[in-house]
Amino acid sequence: MRNFSSRYMRLPLLLIFAGSLLLGGCGDQRILEQVGLIQTTSYDLLPNGELKIAVAIPRVEAESNQEREVLRTSAPTSKQARIQMSRQTSLQLVSGQLRVTLLGKSFVQAGIGDHLDTQTRDPAISPLMKIAVVNGDAEQLLNQRYSQHPRTDLYIERLLGKESDSHSIPKATLYEFVRDYYDDGIDPVAPMIRRAGENIVIDGIALFKDDRYVGRIPEKDAMIFACLHGGFKQGELGIRLRKKEKSTEAVVLTSLVSSRSIKVTGAGDKMKVAIDMHLNATVSEYIGGDLKLGKPRDLKKLEQKISAYMAAQAELLVKKLQQAGADSIGIGSYVRNHMGYPAWKKTNWGERYPRIEVHCKVKTRINNVGKMK
Amino acid sequence: MPTVKEKLSSFHVLILIYMTQTGVVIISLGQMLAQTFGLNGWLALPAYCIAVTVNLLLIGLIYRMGQGKSIFEIMEQRLPKALLAPLYLALTAVWSMLACLVAIEYVFIFQMIAFPTTNPVWFKLVIDLLAMLLCVKGVYTMSKASTVFFYLTVWMYPFSCLLFHEFSWKRMTPFFFHEGDFSPMGMTGIYTAFLGFELVMLLFGYVERSAKLMKMAIWANLLVFASYMYICLLVFGFFGFGELQHMQFPLIDMFAFVKFPFIERIENMLYGLLLFTMLSTMSMYYWSASEASGRLFTRVKPEYRGLALVAGTFFVGLIPDTLADVNVWLTWLGIAEICISFGLPLFLLALLMIRKEKGKTAHA
Amino acid sequence: MEQGQQLTHILQQFDDCADFKHIAYPELNVDLLYFDHMIDAGKLSREVLSPLLSVTENEMASALARLTFTIKSENKEIVVAILSGSAALFHGGQAYIIDMYDPKGRAISQSETETTITGPHEAFSEPANSTLSLIRRRIRSSHLKCIRLQVGEVSKTDVYVLYVADIVNMDYVQELIRRIREIEIDAVHDTNMLVQLVDDKPASIFPQFYTTERPDAIASKLAGGRVVGVMDGSPFAFSAPTSLFEFFISSDDYYQRWSLGTATRILRFIAFIITILFTGIYVSVTTFHYEMIPQKLLLTLSESRSRVPFPPVYEALLMETVIELLREAGARLPTKIGQTIGIVGGIVIGQAAVQAGFTSNILIIVVASSAIASFVMPSFIMSASIRLIRFGLIVLAGIWGNLGITVGIAFLVIHLSHLTSLGSSYLTPVAPHKPGDWMDIFIRAPFKLLGKRPSQAKSPNPVRMKPKE
Structure with missing residues (x-):
């Protein structure tokens, strides 16, 4: 440890080190x-x-x-x-x-x-x-x-x-x-x-x-698109369940939690796509309807109404997507994962997509209806 | 100093080999797998792991048969030094060039991302000096430094859980190994990501008796495999195969996605941290080269040997001047290294079986 | 006569020493030599001078027999004894050395540099015997051994090496004694100077011995199996071997509840990171990696930077230098004026510099918080080292951004890995890997988990606490 000469041998190296640092930088500041x-x-x-x-x-x-x-x-x-x-x-x-x-x-x-x-x-x-x-x-x-x-x-x-x-x-x-x-x-x-x-x-x-x-x-369909595009944890959705001629029955859902799954069945031309959506929500507004939300039976009815409405809207939207030829919700990846590799490669998905049969099913569950019955 | 020369413990062997194996390749490994093995290419990694384990078992056999003696001793006790000189020279050349090229690769990648106009030679010079400072201090200091480097880099893994919400199994596809080009160059390129384990051969004399060297080497390799597997799985599920094929450094792009309230674009830290793993790899190769050359030039002090090796390779390293060139060089050196990793143990095995030690009678 | 010759010789040695006292009693044939400021005057008159007045020459033998003395014959030994605070009594051709040493040092007072809130407040003071007594009062064991050495050709300073036999590893003791014996220097003035003479790597920026002025800390080191050194004339004692992480430990951690101790310890490691990196990262981000700034911070940051005429590196170095100036000025001035410096520095310079557009607001915050963080280190020496390292990292960050910082850290790690304290690794327990010690390094676990002595001490008797059945 008293060998000073070997210790200070490193000094010139450190000088090179410092020098190269100084010379090297500055260009890309x-x-x-x-x-x-x-x-x-x-x-x-x-x-x-x-x-x-x-x-x-x-x-x-x-x-x-x-x-x-x-x-x-x-x-x-x-x-x-x-x-x-x-x-x-x-x-x-x-x-x-x-x-x-x-x-x-x-x-x-x-x-x-x-x-x-x-x-x-x-x-x-x-x-x-x-x-x-x-x-x-x-x-x-x-x-x-x-x-x-x-x-x-x-x-x-x-x-x-x-x-x-x-x-x-x-x-x-x-x-x-x-x-x-x-x-x-x-x-x-x-x-x-x-x-x-x-x-x-x-x-x-x-x-x-x-x-x-x-x-x-259009922006009014954006929420339905979001449900189709994938699950989410927090959303808001206003639905007009038009039933009677004069009054409009409408419901607004908040704290919407949605999840969806896509299943592909059949092969070749008989291939069918089923989109299952699960909605969980709170009712924050319900007007123009004759359902008593405090009653479990009426609540079930409302759930069914919402489900039916959503499923119809979703199918319409999917149709629209198919017409445009844009597979925005990723049906293709489910079809791909369903088919074998050679079959997928043979399929011209861009051409096949507009013709494929898609069904939407919605299951709604209302957690609560707010403070009032 | 009266204290006995400290030897490596099990844990240090584990970390040292792990850090030597982990390299800059990790940032492009996902892309390499996608290109070479196609869809779900990450599933090819276990095969590599098995190959390395076989290789390690072979080395373990030498360790057992040679009773823990260093490979140089085994060779020199059985063959005249003059015969071994070319082998030592070749080992020195390959190891020191590998060390140098690993650094060049890092420097080029780094330069492309952060310092497009600065002359990369400066970066290289500083990194070489760091590696030299480290490698002349001997393997014990290197193992300690590697341990600290390990702790400084390992937090990258928990951070990656922030990326889980964009991960999707759907993107993996249920197809395996379609669309890969299965090129031999690509395959060896991926194997080079595992290289570094073969240097365990040089640790024979430096390890505590109680440390189970070969067991630790195998564990280290499994650790490397697990970390590569994790990263590649993440990358495949994060980007999807289609995009992965078009990317160069998926890991960097992936970390660019991470965002905190106080800092964004973590990838700017990541390639800084990669310097640590790169330094471990590099210094270990330089040290091995210095050990091999030390057998020829016994009278030169290790400091000067290290200096000579670093300086020599530094000038050779000036020749390749694009990342593509470096990758070609690296692949060729990788092939040479793979030959060493299998060939050298086989050669030693043959020596151990055929020739008895000089100066010892057969029944001694 | 023989006595006369010896006496003359010794008197010659102390020629021109005005503070030297020579009292002769020719009728008794007694000569008394001493330095009156080094001895206990009361004891001298009680035990030596008054008995001498009442005896005749014949009764001298019995009078002397009542004293505690040693007989020295070598001139050199007698001189050394007088210099060490003994009175030399010459009678009948013999020199009786009577130890009267009583250094008039400072009273035991509170520790200035290492204050704690709970726990003992006393600190060592300069005389070695008071230091040794403080230590022995805490470790009342005959196993506490104390070896006296002398350092300095001129100063002849006493250095004591202490250890607890059976707990300490004797390799360390012997190594330390060997190194202290090897010192060839004219004078040593403080423990912190002494330890630099026995360092493993004198060129390093890090202290390789743990120096403290707290008796409780030293007692715990001794009980933990480390070697301790005490030097006469310095209020600091040192212990070895030490590691980087030991400097993050304060005695307070053990006196508080374990959860609090743990939190404080983690805080210190965070403070360490802030101190060495914060300003560097500021420079790196504002000079090279603008993309790392989150959008919400971006405007604040660029707004505060927009009026500054210098590049970030110079700005940061300037402010860091100002802070260091303030700290140094505060340390050199008496406490009351020191406070004024704080006000002048903090308010006037900080506020005015920003208003004048000399530095940015954010930088002031960055520099101030890293300065504060550096003072969190319990060890002043380590805190000063870290502050110096920070300057290096700022310069590196200014040249190469994040890569510069990483290069700097890599360089530090390489250096630290090579560093040893009395031959044992400075990075224990991280490298070599001793997870058992982590409980007492990175956190302060409850005592029942701290049953083992630190592994760095390599104690032959590592169990500290008997586990409860």
């Missing part, structure tokens, strides 16, 4: 206040085939009184657009904080496969980035200032987040979208939004077939 943190991007397809791209960047500097910066350009690809846009700003544009991508209707109709490839290739982009389709021009929606709401990009992000938490729109992050896109048994979906005067509203659900937009589900 992205200091927080010097980068333009793109929060929202929008994509539209121009008639000439070029992309119209806009990005929104929040600004917080004391020197600028703007709370955000919106840059616009048109270019053949999104990365080229990035290069053009960086010429317009004093900040270094980065996409690591990208929260929302808005896809214009024109853009999604043409198919977005290449675009998805670009997005997933970039290691900076978060898989938790939300995707939304704009019914209209995405750039205009983003560029608009909505005076009674927070900063537009924040407004959109919070709106989407809140709505998907209550299951009235499906969760569509980059991860989910790309995962469903590559999976051969399911097609991706995305929420749809549109501008309505001084507000932005949820405009239903955009359906995709592979990477192409093929149709939309």
Whole structure:
């Protein structure tokens, strides 16, 4: 232990160590206040085939009184657009904080496969980035200032987040979208939004077939779609059980817990798909009906009514999906798992899907009816 | 110092081998399995585990027959040193190059993700220096460092339970091994993920009597297998086969999904933490190379040997300059290493059976 | 005459020592030599001076017989004895050495650096005999052995090595004694200096001996099978072998309920992580990994950064330096002025720096919390080491972000793995793996689970508590 010479032999090594560290860094610094943190991007397809791209960047500097910066350009690809846009700003544009991508209707109709490839290739982009389709021009929606709401990009992000938490729109992050896109048994979906005067509203659900937009589900059916798409733990649903001519019998269910299972039976052309849904809910409003919810028998009746109504609506919705050719609820993956591998490979699912027979069955259970009898 | 040279205990052997085996490959293993074995490719992992166990049993046989003597002693007691010199040189070359390439692979991946314009040579230099500092201190210190590295990285596994809600068995499909390309290169590539266990051969002389070396090596391999199995299962159910085929580093993408109120994008920590497992692997290979070369250059101090090996491979390591190149090199070296892992024990076995120790009579 | 020669020789040695006393009684043929500030004056007059006044030369033999003395013949020994606080009485050609040593040290007072809320409050003071008495009062066993050594060619400082026979591993004792004997230095002034002379790795940033001024801590180390060293002139005692984790333990943990002790201990490990990493992560995230910031924090963070003219590394280093300046100034000044420094530093500099746009709010919070966290360490020496490490990690984070931090940690781990304390691993019980000790390291388990002595002590008698039947 008194051998000092061997101990200090390492000193030059440490110097190299420190030196190489100092020389090595610095090139890739992205200091927080010097980068333009793109929060929202929008994509539209121009008639000439070029992309119209806009990005929104929040600004917080004391020197600028703007709370955000919106840059616009048109270019053949999104990365080229990035290069053009960086010429317009004093900040270094980065996409690591990208929260929302808005896809214009024109853009999604043409198919977005290449675009998805670009997005997933970039290691900076978060898989938790939300995707939304704009019914209209995405750039205009983003560029608009909505005076009674927070900063537009924040407004959109919070709106989407809140709505998907209550299951009235499906969760569509980059991860989910790309995962469903590559999976051969399911097609991706995305929420749809549109501008309505001084507000932005949820405009239903955009359906995709592979990477192409093929149709939309109106927002009133969104809850039924959510039940079909998969189980959820917390939801709200208003149902109009139209029975009599004059008064409307309506019920509102809260604390909705839904689960669904899909069963495939038969083979070949006789293949049948049965979707079983279980709903568990609390009644928070019941008007216009003559059922006494305090009575167990009447409650059973109500449950049956709801079940019948839901099953009919669900079947209608599935029909609609089949017509659009979008397997958004993933029937394909159940059919695939039911068939053998060679049979699945032989089947042209895209062609088979619209013709397959689908039945929906709903079982409703009402936990409680509130404080009143 | 009067204290006796400390030897490795069972637990340290376990962790040391586990950390040597676990490498950067873990981040792309899911993709490799999907590409090579197709649907539900993760089910191919048990086969690899069995192959490694067989290999380990072979090494265990040497351990028992050689009565715990180091493999170099076994060879040198039976063959003249001049005959062994080329073998030692080859071992040194393969092991030190493997160590170097493991680091290059890590550096390239890391550079792509976080530091696209920085010259990777700087990263490599610093990592090499760390590995050298570690490997010249001997296997006992390395095992202690590996233990700490193990505790620093193992929390990744409990964290992954945050991903369970996106996991779905449905995505697995009930089909097995369809659509794989079954390429030999891909298969060896996956086998390299398990490599590192063969270095247990060099630990023969360094282990406590009571520590059941071979048992621990087999346990370590099972641990590696379990962790790989878990990660790959998760990756298959998280992304689905279709997407997995298109990804390069599914594990990184998967951890990018994890989000906490105070921090997001955990993958930025993950590839930092991978440095620890990589360092263990790397230093273990450098140490093995240094042990092998020490048999030839007995008078050179281990510090200088380590320095020479790291410096030498550093310059060779400058040649491959893309990730694809590195992967090709790694696969070839992996093949060489697989040959060593099977060939060397077989060679030793033959020696033990055929030739008696020099200077000992047959009935002694 | 022989006595005259010896006496002259010794008197020569103490030439020009104004504090040296030489009392001669020519009629009795007695010479008395001593340093009056080192001896107990009352004892001297009671036991030596007054009997001498009442005797004649013939009665001297019987008078001397009543004293407790040793007879030394070597000049060198006599000189050393006088220097160590004995009175030398020359009579009839012989030197009687009468031990009168009574150092006038500070009274036993409260511990300043390691305060506890519950438990004993007394601390060691500088004289070794008071330290030894505090220890012996706590361990009343003849097995408590005490070996005296001397260090320093000029200072001749007494160093005592203590251990409990049958519990300690004698390898450690012998190793420590060997190392202390090997020291060749002019003078040693404090225990913390002494231990650096016997360190395994003097170049390391980590202390390799556990130093404390708490007698209860030292007693528990002794009972735990460790070796303890005490140096005259220093209020600190040290124990060895030690490990990194021992520095996270405070005596308080054992005096509180086990659940509280455990919580505090976990808190200290969290504090350790905060201290070394928090500022580094701030720098790394704001310089390289902006994508790791959650959206809710993003605006706050970039807003507070937007006015700062420096890159995050410089900003962080600047603030850390200011905090260290405050700490050092506070430590050097008397307590009352020290408080003023706290106010000036905390409010004026902190508040003004942010308002002037010199640093960001968030950084002030980060730096302050990591500074506070560093003071949670019970051992001052360890806390200072950790603070220094933090600077290294900040620089690394500024250069390479998260990779820099990981490289730094890897470097630390490699260093720690190689570090030893008296030849035993510094990372015990993590590496080597001793899960039995974890109960007393990472948590403070109830006493019935702490039945074994720490494995690092390698005690031949490891059972501490008899398990209840």
